[in-house]
Amino acid sequence: MAESDSQNASVVAEQLRQWHANAVSEVVEFRGETTIVVPRELLRATAEYCRADLQFNLLSDVTSVDRFPAEPRFEVNYHLVSIPNKSKIRLRTRLSGSDPVVDSVVPVWPGAGWLEREVFDLMGIRFNGHPDLRRILLPEDWEGHPLRRDYPTEGFRDIPATFLPGFKKQ
Numbered sequence: 001m002a003e004s005d006s007q008n009a010s011v012v013a014e015q016l017r018q019w020h021a022n023a024v025s026e027v028v029e030f031r032g033e034t035t036i037v038v039p040r041e042l043l044r045a046t047a048e049y050c051r052a053d054l055q056f057n058l059l060s061d062v063t064s065v066d067r068f069p070a071e072p073r074f075e076v077n078y079h080l081v082s083i084p085n086k087s088k089i090r091l092r093t094r095l096s097g098s099d100p101v102v103d104s105v106v107p108v109w110p111g112a113g114w115l116e117r118e119v120f121d122l123m124g125i126r127f128n129g130h131p132d133l134r135r136i137l138l139p140e141d142w143e144g145h146p147l148r149r150d151y152p153t154e155g156f157r158d159i160p161a162t163f164l165p166g167f168k169k170q
Contacts, residue, residue, distance in 0.1 A: 008087040009034030012054055019049055028092075035077070035090040043093045044103040044129075047078065051108050056080040056089070059105065062115035064123045068149040073097030074125055078105065095125065104130040122147040 013036050016023045023046050026037040038046045050056040058081040065075040072094040081088050093102055104127035105112045116127045117136040124145035127133055135142065144151055 008085065009036075009089045012036070012050075012087070012089055015054060016046065016049070019053070020045070023049075033088070033090065035092050037092045037094065040093045040095060040102045043091070044105060044108065046091060047105045047108045050080060050089075050091070054082065055084045056082045058083055059109035059112055059115070062105075062112060062119055064119045064125055064147075066123060066147065066149045068097065071096060074100050074123065076102055076119065076125060100125045101128060102126075103128045104133075106130055121145070124148060 010027070013024055013027045013034070016036065020042065023038060023042050024036055025039055028035040028037065059078060060081050061079040063077045063079070065077070067073055067075065074095040074097065076093050076095065078091040079088070080091060095102060100123075102125065104116055106116065106127075107129065113130065113132065114136065116130055117133065119125050120127060120133055121135045121137050122145055134140070138146070
């Protein structure tokens with residue numbers, strides 16, 4: 001991101017503060033990228049404002065981070081692009097490990113459906129109001145969420161000996 005993009009992102013943070021005093025918890029500038037931390041209660045409303053009033057018409061990605069054992073444990077990041085204004089920002093919300101739930105942004109950007117399903121499948125974060133929240137990569141009977149830091153490296157499942165190569169029943 002160029003310096004002018006960073007300045008545009010700072011303007012966006014200020015516009016969000018003017019729109020709602022509590023919309024911005026923190027602004028993080030790192031390597032030319034701007035992340036605006038938003039309380040989870042205001043995420044969908046902030047996303048709607050970004051799309052309608054600030055022209056962030058493209059949600060390019062939804063990602064998540066597990067900070068285990070720290071609390072709040074999870075971060076969900078929404079990568080936004082304003083094609084008309086040629087600028088990018090990241091909205092971030094933080095979620096506790098005991099209640100990893102946030103409102104879905106599918107009503108704002110319909111393409112978020114697939115992205116939120118991936119985060120749900122691999123991290124176990126639930127999205128209120130998602131029209132089809134179910135696993136997207138793993139089988140429905142899979143136990144746990146493999147990108148969580150406390151997920152066992154060998155998995156939760158016992159592999160029956162009948163599936164082992166070279167197994168001969170005695």
